[in-house]
Amino acid sequence: MRRESASKVSPAEFFAEVRQQFDSAQSDGATIYEYAYEVAGFTVALRFLGTALLPVITPALSHLRVESSSRTPPDLTICLWDADSTGVPLPPRPWGENDTLSRGDIRGFEDPVIRTAYTLGPNALSMLDTAANVAMFCTTSAAHIPTDYRGSPLLVILSWWTSIKGLQYVHAGAVGTPAGGVLLVGKGGSGKSTSALSCLQSDLGYAADDYCLLDMRADPPRVHSIYNSAKLEAGHIKVFPHLLPLVSNPDDLGVAKAVIYLNDHHPEKLTRGFPVKSIFIPRVTGKVDTHITPASHVDGLRALAPSTLFQLSGTGGQNFALMANFARRVPSHFLDAGTDLEQIPAVIKKFLAQA
Amino acid sequence: MALRTYGVNAPLVATEKLDKEVMVVHLAKGNYYSLTGTGAAIWDLLTSGCSETAIASAMAETYTGDPVAIQQSIERFVSELCAEELLVVSDLAATDVAQPQALPADGDRPNFAAPQLEKYTDMQELLLIDPIHEVNDDHGWPKMKP
Numbered sequence: 001m002r003r004e005s006a007s008k009v010s011p012a013e014f015f016a017e018v019r020q021q022f023d024s025a026q027s028d029g030a031t032i033y034e035y036a037y038e039v040a041g042f043t044v045a046l047r048f049l050g051t052a053l054l055p056v057i058t059p060a061l062s063h064l065r066v067e068s069s070s071r072t073p074p075d076l077t078i079c080l081w082d083a084d085s086t087g088v089p090l091p092p093r094p095w096g097e098n099d100t101l102s103r104g105d106i107r108g109f110e111d112p113v114i115r116t117a118y119t120l121g122p123n124a125l126s127m128l129d130t131a132a133n134v135a136m137f138c139t140t141s142a143a144h145i146p147t148d149y150r151g152s153p154l155l156v157i158l159s160w161w162t163s164i165k166g167l168q169y170v171h172a173g174a175v176g177t178p179a180g181g182v183l184l185v186g187k188g189g190s191g192k193s194t195s196a197l198s199c200l201q202s203d204l205g206y207a208a209d210d211y212c213l214l215d216m217r218a219d220p221p222r223v224h225s226i227y228n229s230a231k232l233e234a235g236h237i238k239v240f241p242h243l244l245p246l247v248s249n250p251d252d253l254g255v256a257k258a259v260i261y262l263n264d265h266h267p268e269k270l271t272r273g274f275p276v277k278s279i280f281i282p283r284v285t286g287k288v289d290t291h292i293t294p295a296s297h298v299d300g301l302r303a304l305a306p307s308t309l310f311q312l313s314g315t316g317g318q319n320f321a322l323m324a325n326f327a328r329r330v331p332s333h334f335l336d337a338g339t340d341l342e343q344i345p346a347v348i349k350k351f352l353a354q355a
Numbered sequence: 356m357a358l359r360t361y362g363v364n365a366p367l368v369a370t371e372k373l374d375k376e377v378m379v380v381h382l383a384k385g386n387y388y389s390l391t392g393t394g395a396a397i398w399d400l401l402t403s404g405c406s407e408t409a410i411a412s413a414m415a416e417t418y419t420g421d422p423v424a425i426q427q428s429i430e431r432f433v434s435e436l437c438a439e440e441l442l443v444v445s446d447l448a449a450t451d452v453a454q455p456q457a458l459p460a461d462g463d464r465p466n467f468a469a470p471q472l473e474k475y476t477d478m479q480e481l482l483l484i485d486p487i488h489e490v491n492d493d494h495g496w497p498k499m500k501p
Binding site: 102187296297298301302305306307309310315316317320321324327328 | 365366369370371373374376378380382383385387389475477478
C-alpha cells in the first residue's frame with residue numbers, strides 16, 4: 001500500500017530554502033566559479049560555491065565547455081556546493097528517513113514544477129525548478145562522491161531538464177562519424193564500453209560509453225555526447241593496456257570502475273554526436289571474430305529501455321514510449337563481439353558504409 | 356468475477372507494443388516482461404477494457420480447443436498478471452467495456468496456445484538502494500559511514 005510522506009514543506013518551499021542557502025553564501029562574499037557548457041545545442045551554466053566540486057563535476061563535461069557570456073543568459077543554470085568545504089549546510093530534510101526510494105525518488109514529494117531526488121552514495125540532493133530553468137545540486141562532501149558518479153555527473157538534473165526539451169537520456173554508448181553512427185545498448189557488463197573503447201584506435205568518433213542523449217526531433221534521430229568519460233570494470237582494463245596509464249583513479253580500482261577522461265588524452269577522438277543508423281546490442285561471444293546479425297525492434301527496446309528506466313529518477317511511461325518510438329524508427333542488430341578487438345570498429349564501419 | 360475488467364497498473368507499469376510483441380516494465384520492482392502470441396493478444400484486449408469472459412469467447416471463436424480449458428487458461432494468465440502487479444482491477448463496469456474484435460488468424464483456425472508471461476529479473480539490482488549510510492542527527496541527512 002502506498003504510504004504518503006508526512007512532509008509539511010512543499011517542494012517549492014524547500015527549493016526556495018535550498019536556493020537561499022546558496023544565495024546567502026554568495027551575498028556574504030563567497031566566491032562563485034562559473035563554467036558554461038553546450039549540451040545538445042543548449043547552454044548550461046554551472047555555478048560552483050567553492051572549489052571542492054570542480055574536480056568532481058567538470059572533467060567529464062570538459063569537451064562541451066564554452067566561454068561564459070554575460071550577454072546571453074544560459075538555458076539552464078545549476079548551482080552547486082558541498083557542505084564540508086564551504087560550511088554551508090543543507091536545510092533540514094523535509095521528508096522522512098525512509099522516504100528516499102530507489103533511483104533517488106522521494107516518496108510523497110512529487111510536484112509538477114519542482115523535481116527532487118536524493119542519491120544515496122554520493123549523498124547528493126538534486127532539485128530542478130522547471131519553470132525557472134534553475135537547478136540546485138548539493139552534497140555533504142565532495143569526498144563522498146564515488147568515482148563512477150564523477151564519470152557521469154549531474155545525471156539526474158540533466159536528465160530531467162533535457163527531457164523537458166524533448167531529449168531522452170539513455171543508458172547507451174555511441175560511436176560513429178559525422179554522417180552516422182550506432183547506439184550501443186545493453187545492461188552493465190554487456191560489452192558497451194569494450195565495443196566503444198575498441199573504436200578509439202579507428203577513425204570512428206567516440207560520443208559515449210555509458211550515457212548519452214537521444215534527439216528524436218531529428219530525422220533520423222541524433223545522439224548527442226554528454227560525457228567524455230570512459231568506464232571499465234577494473235579487471236577489464238587490462239584488455240586495453242594502452243589505456244591503463246590514462247586511468248584517473250588508479251588507487252581505487254579495487255572498489256570502483258576505472259574512469260578515463262578522454263578529453264584529457266584523446267580529444268581528437270571525441271564527437272559531439274551524429275545521426276543514429278542502428279541500435280547495436282553487444283554480445284560477448286568469446287570467439288575471435290566479430291559480426292553482426294539482425295535483431296528485432298523489440299530486441300533493441302529490451303536492451304535499451306529497462307537499464308535506462310531503472311536508473312534515472314523520475315522516468316516513466318512517457319520515456320518508455322519515446323524509446324519505443326526510437327526503436328521503431330531505427331533498425332537493431334546484435335553485435336557479436338569477438339576477442340580480436342580490432343574487428344569491432346571494422347565491422348561497425350562496414351555497416352555504416354552500407355547503411 | 357469473469358466479467359471484471361482490468362487496467363494497466365500505471366504509473367508504476369509502462370507498456371509498449373512493437374511488431375507483435377508486448378513489452379511491459381514494472382518501474383518499481385525492476386522487472387520487465389515479454390508477451391507474444393495469444394499473450395500479447397489477450398493483453399491488448401484486457402487493457403482495452405474487455406472482460407475475461409468476452410476474451411475467452413473471442414479466443415474460442417478464433418482458435419480450436421476446449422472452451423472451458425481456454426477460459427481457465429485465460430483466468431490463470433490474468434491471475435499471474437495481477438500477481439505481478441502489472442494489471443489492476445478497473446472501475447469500469449462490465450457493460451461499459453469494449454467488445455473484443457474477432458482476432459486475426461491465418462488460414463484454418465490454429466490450436467489455442469496457452470498465453471505465457473516471460474519475466475526478466477536481471478536488472479532488479481539497479482533499483483537496490485545503497486544501504487551504506489547512516490543518519491546524521493544534527494543535519495537530518497544521510498552520511499556515509501567512514
